[in-house]
Amino acid sequence: MQADDKTRLVYLTSLVAGRSFVPIGSGRQIIQSPTYIVKANIGTPAQSLLMALDTxxxxxxxxxxxxxxxxxxxxxxTKSVSFSSLACGADQCKQVQSSSCTGTACSLNITYGGSTIAANLAQDNLTLATDSIVGYPFSCIEKVAGGSFPPQGVLGLGRGPLSFVSQSKSLYTSTFSYCLPSFKSSNFSGTLRLGLNGQPKNIKYTPLLVNPRRTSLYYVNLIGIRVGSKIVDIPPSALAFNPNTGGGTIIDSGTVFTRLVDGAYTAVRDEFRRRMGKAVVSSLGGFDTCYTVPIGKQVPTMTFMFPGLNMSMPQDNFLIHSSSGTTTCLAMSASPALNVIANMQQQNHRVLFDIPNSRLGISREICS
Incomplete structure (x- = not known):
């Protein structure tokens, strides 16, 4: 009952004039997909999809x-009177790198995670909260191969010209924030806040960086990681922002577990193990730092450090428990070239993307 009330309160709050709040739920609990989802209405009359948020x-x-x-x-x-296909000559088609023209349709071949997608470019009205974006361009998917695609589609919140952020610029001035609830949460208790109204006033910021190699991604400058009271000794090259290679650190709502470049991951993992004392380390799936004994008191805190702010995480944001409950793992792993601060580590934080001012805000907020 309380959970229903909380969801209802989020909905009622979204109706307050001038505030565009959209409830966010854990896809893992609601549609069995390891993503965070919002309800999007497409077409006239509206058809609802629970779409994965992907920055x-x-x-x-x-x-x-x-x-x-x-x-x-x-x-x-066929059931929407406002739907139309976008032809080869359309400006939107020219903005998509993966487009090709076979006949009149603007055909797209897209890779998403481990899935390959064949689609045509189209447009229709899209509504989140109460505001409708007329003629919103999207990929109308005709075929998917591979298993990692979110079942009811993806809402792109990247920085490119065809993203929701760019297409809704006149409404929301390229400003949005979210609070992702615990992945165990079974209701829509998180929120996506669109536009300047309703954003937190007391929040610390760090600069957003643009990497010319990967212009759609939200880069930040990760300058250190603290495990317990110790700032881990990480090779500077592992955290460095590199406009030539696309290296550096991004904040991402679509990846589940944080990935750190080898040198950074090894250093953080080793310090975490050291803090855990003599507990025997095992591996499970893709995780190499797992424990089968009850752990609690000796678990250190963990903090990501950025210019202007520190993101301190409780255990729930970096420890994952096996379904049987007998094993607990450090929920991070190594990456070949890019540091990714993923959605599990962002749970129960307000993350604010202020693109006009090139800054990212983070503050603790319980929304589970």
């Missing part, structure tokens, strides 16, 4: 009726 993707990816390899929930273009 590292630009274009919305929508499973359309008749799609091969998609889930049973799709958007039926």
């Amino acid at each position: 590292s993707t630009d274009m919305a990816l929508v499973p359309c009726a008749g799609c091969i390899g998609c889930s049973s929930v799709t958007y039926d273009t």
Whole structure:
């Protein structure tokens, strides 16, 4: 009952004039997908999809009726009077690097995680909260191969010209924030806040960086990681922002577990193990620092350090427990070239993307 009340309160808050608040839920609990989802209404009359939020993707990816390899929930273009296909000559088609022209349609071949997608570029009205964006361009998916695609599509919140952030610029001035609830949360208790109204006033900021190699991604300058009271000795090259290679650190809502470049990960992992004392270390799946004994008191805190702010995390943001409950692992792993601060580590924080002022805000907020 309380959970229902909380969800209702988020909804009622979204109706307050001038504030565009959209409830966020854990896809893991609601649609069995390890993403965070919002309800998006597409077309006229509206058809609802629970779309995954992805700050590292630009274009919305929508499973359309008749799609091969998609889930049973799709958007039926024939039932919307405001739907239209976008042809080869359309400006939007020219903005998509993966487009090709076969006949009149603007065809797209996209890779998303481990999935390959065939789609056509289209447009229709899209509504989040109460504001409608007319003629919103998206990929109308015809075929998906590979298993990692979110079942009801993806809402791209990246920095590119076809993203939701860019397409809704006149409404929300390229400003948004979210609080992601615990992945165990079964209701829509998180919020996506769109526009300047309703954003937190007392929040610390760090600069947002633009990497010319990967212009859609939200880069930040990770300058250190503290495990317990110790700032870990990490090779500077592992954290360095590199405009030539695309190296550095991004904040991402679509990746589940934080990835750190080898040198950084090894240093953090080794310090974490040292703090855990003589407890025997094992591995499980992709995690190499796991414990089968009860752990609690000796678990150190962990803090990501940026110019202007520190992001201190409770245990729930960096420890994951096996389904049987007998094993606990450090929920991070090594990455070949890019540091990714992922959604598990962001749980129960307000993360504010202020693109006009090139800054990112982070503050603790319980929204589970």
